[in-house]
Amino acid sequence: MKKLGLxxxxxxxxxxxxYCDFYSVEKSDSxxxxxxxxxxxxxxxxxxxxxxxxxxxxxIGGGTPSxxxxxxxxxxxxxxxxxFILTDDVEISLEANPNSITAGKVLSYxxxxxxxxxxxxxxxxKNILKTIGRLHDSKEALDAIEIxxxxxxxxxxxxxxxxxPGQDTDSLNDTLEQVISSGVxxxxxxxxxxxxxxxxxxxxxxxxxxxxxxxxxxxxxxxGRELMEARGYIQYEISNFSKPNYECRHNIKYWTGGxxxxxxxxxxxxFENKRYNNISxxxxxxxxxxxxxxxxxxxxxxxxxxxxxEYIMLRLRMNSGIIIEDFNREFEKDFMSIYKNQIKNLLxxxxxxxxxxxxxxxxxxxxxxNYVFEQFLSD
Ligand SMILES: C[S@@+](CC[C@H](N)C(=O)[O-])C[C@H]1O[C@@H](n2cnc3c(N)ncnc32)[C@H](O)[C@@H]1O
Ligand code: SF4
Numbered sequence: 084m085k086k087l088g089l090x091x092x093x094x095x096x097x098x099x100x101x102y103c104d105f106y107s108v109e110k111s112d113s114x115x116x117x118x119x120x121x122x123x124x125x126x127x128x129x130x131x132x133x134x135x136x137x138x139x140x141x142x143i144g145g146g147t148p149s150x151x152x153x154x155x156x157x158x159x160x161x162x163x164x165x166x167f168i169l170t171d172d173v174e175i176s177l178e179a180n181p182n183s184i185t186a187g188k189v190l191s192y193x194x195x196x197x198x199x200x201x202x203x204x205x206x207x208x209k210n211i212l213k214t215i216g217r218l219h220d221s222k223e224a225l226d227a228i229e230i231x232x233x234x235x236x237x238x239x240x241x242x243x244x245x246x247x248p249g250q251d252t253d254s255l256n257d258t259l260e261q262v263i264s265s266g267v268x269x270x271x272x273x274x275x276x277x278x279x280x281x282x283x284x285x286x287x288x289x290x291x292x293x294x295x296x297x298x299x300x301x302x303x304x305x306x307g308r309e310l311m312e313a314r315g316y317i318q319y320e321i322s323n324f325s326k327p328n329y330e331c332r333h334n335i336k337y338w339t340g341g342x343x344x345x346x347x348x349x350x351x352x353x354f355e356n357k358r359y360n361n362i363s364x365x366x367x368x369x370x371x372x373x374x375x376x377x378x379x380x381x382x383x384x385x386x387x388x389x390x391x392x393e394y395i396m397l398r399l400r401m402n403s404g405i406i407i408e409d410f411n412r413e414f415e416k417d418f419m420s421i422y423k424n425q426i427k428n429l430l431x432x433x434x435x436x437x438x439x440x441x442x443x444x445x446x447x448x449x450x451x452x453n454y455v456f457e458q459f460l461s462d
Contacts, residue, residue: 087136087354088336089167091122091159092347093148094365097183101216101286102244104278106349106363107146118347118365119155121372123162125346128375130166132355136342138163139170140333142178143197149179153191160195174332176201176240181219181227189234199331200231201240201271207258211247214292215275216282221261228265238329240269245303247275248283248292252299252306259307263314268329272307272322274300301450319402321449338397348378358382387414396456404443418442425458 095110108114141163143156156177163169176199177192189200206212207221219227231239241262245255262270277284277294286292295303308318316324320338323331336343345352349363359381361368371377385393391414398405410418419426426442429435434448434455448455 084135084137084168086336086341087138087167088140088142088333088341088343089138089163090333090343090345090350091141091143091148091163092345092350093143093145093151093178094118094348094363095145095150096147097150097180098216098218099282101214101282102275102278104281105146108365110150114365115151115155117369119151119158121369122159122346124372125375126159126162126166129344133167136167137170138167138173140174140176140336141169142176142333144176144178144201146178147180147183148177149183149188153188153195156192156197157195160197174199176331176333178203179227179231181224184227184230186230186234189231189236193235198236199238199240200236201242201269202227202231202267204228204241204258204262205244206247206250206254207261208250208254211250211254214249214283215244215247225261225265228262228267232266237266237268239267240271240331241265241267242271242273243307244273244275245307246295246300248287248294250295250303252303255303255307256310259310263311263316269323269325269331270311270316272304272311272324274304274322304450317402321400321452335401338401340394340397357384390414391416392456392459395459399442399444399452399455402443404441407437407440407442422459429455429458 092106094107095115096107099107143159148156160175173196175197177197178201180203184202192200202224204224205215205217207224209220212220228239228241243258243262277287283292287294311324312318315326317327318324319330320334323334325331335341342354343352344354345361348361348365348368351360352358359379362378362380364378368378394410394413395405405418407418426435429448430437433445434451435442436445444452444455
């Protein structure tokens, strides 16, 4: 049986944060019910296609899944179990915001089989939390982690952001130290990207705020990385660090070309050699749920060259890198000869290294990862 990942998008947020352009809308009880009914129909629609597959990772993300009534999370997972076969050790992650976590909810999640929680902490500095428009304070954030641990889920990720206007390495280190002391097993460490149309983007355009300069951004990344590594977290991807054996199985699927089906508006799938996505419109999605072709868009079918580039780029993001023999088998090509010039240059500048048939970015290479990826665009 082939391994499969599932993603469920919950497109509701209590209030939009100042930096975020993920698809989400406001919610009412009736929209929530209508949406969960539609999701269940979309999941069911895969019944015949599910044969031959076994699901080993499920990610319920958002938006804010913890903002949904917990019973609805239970209904969604029930339908997934009715439709798909799951491995005994299936990883089931749920994204949560600190201000919508309660002990009761987490106990229910556990009952439904959720065994990994991802909490959006972002920062524990009150000024930074204000700048980015979060609804929680630092106490609520740390309490959320305690609540989850007490309820018996120890596989916890904290999302932390750096490169925020007004943030410096002291503020970031202080956040990281506290988050690490809380005992989380995984940290996603994101550099703030100014997304067009977000409040932060507009404030920056009006010069009301100033983004940290490039050097400060890199300093925060280096110091954060050093601190996490010194405390036993292993960097397994450019932005992801975990204690040994706590890597996120679901995200690894995205980076290693695994198959996944995603449900809900905005959701992107890679299944049966096709990439497609559902358009980001919850109303249209619910109204047309019986005719998925109406809201599903087939993305460009990748040619061999683009597939090779994607393979290289995604694998280089990970510390495990590219196993040259695997590439050669997958594409029936000789990696070392098609990229001979690029490899020579990148080795000379110490941006990559090759050991035991495995090519990886060096720490220096991670800093200029986009430059390294671009080198493989042409042969
Ligand atoms: C899809 S969001 C959902 C998480 C959850 N709703 C929350 O806010 O805690 C996942 C993570 O992406 C990160 N993120 C969102 N927008 C970002 C941006 N513009 N730049 C960098 N990271 C961003 C944040 O760390 C966030 O926690
Ligand atoms: S970061 Fe999370 S809570 Fe904030 S707007 Fe994005 S999805 Fe919603």
